[in-house]
Amino acid sequence: MIIKDERGMLEAGRQLAKQLKSGMLVYLEGDLGAGKTTLVRGVLNGLGHAGAVKSPTYNLVEPYTIKDQAVFHFDLYRLVEAEELEYMGLRDYLNNQAICFIEWPEKAGGLLPEPDLLIKINIYGSQRELLISKP
Ligand code: ADP
Ligand code: MG
Numbered sequence: 833m834i835i836k837d838e839r840g841m842l843e844a845g846r847q848l849a850k851q852l853k854s855g856m857l858v859y860l861e862g863d864l865g866a867g868k869t870t871l872v873r874g875v876l877n878g879l880g881h882a883g884a885v886k887s888p889t890y891n892l893v894e895p896y897t898i899k900d901q902a903v904f905h906f907d908l909y910r911l912v913e914a915e916e917l918e919y920m921g922l923r924d925y926l927n928n929q930a931i932c933f934i935e936w937p938e939k940a941g942g943l944l945p946e947p948d949l950l951i952k953i954n955i956y957g958s959q960r961e962l963l964i965s966k967p
Contacts, residue, residue: 835960841867844962845874852879854901854929857945859937862953864909867960868935871951872905875933879903888935892920902930914941 835841860868873885879898888894888907896903954961
C-alpha cells in the first residue's frame with residue numbers, strides 16, 4: 833500500500849486498529865523517519881486514545897490504557913544490549929493481554945517472540961510503502 837503523506841499514515845493506523853486483538857504483538861520495521869511512530873499514533877487514535885503520543889525513544893516503552901485495553905509502544909532504537917530487555921521485565925509486558933508495538937525489534941537480538949503482524953515501511957521521497965504480513 834502506498835501512503836502519500838503523514839495524514840495517510842495516521843489513517844492507515846486507524847484502519848489497522850480495527851484488526852487488532854488483545855495480546856497481539858506487532859513489529860514495526862523501517863528506517864528512522866519512516867513513519868513507525870506516526871502509524872502507532874494513528875492506531876492509538878483509532879482505538880480511542882485522545883491524548884498525546886510521544887515517541888518512546890528515551891525510555892524504551894510508553895504505556896497506554898484505552899478503554900481497559902493495555903497497549904505498550906516500544907522503541908528499541910537506543911537499546912544498548914539485548915539483556916536490558918530482561919531487566920525491564922519484557923516478559924511481563926508480552927505475557928498478558930496487552931497489545932504491543934515494537935519499533936526496531938531487530939535490536940532485541942532474538943529475545944522477542946515471533947510477531948502476529950510484521951509491518952515494514954519503505955521510504956520513497958515523501959511517500960511511504962506500507963507492507964503488512966503475518967509471518
Ligand atoms: P519513525 O518512528 O519511523 O522514526 P516518525 O513517525 O517519528 O518515524 O516520523 C516520520 C516523519 O516523516 C514525520 O516527520 C512525518 O511528518 C514525515 N512524513 C513525511 N511523509 C510521510 C508519510 N507519507 N508517511 C508518514 N510520515 C511521513
Ligand atoms: Mg519512532
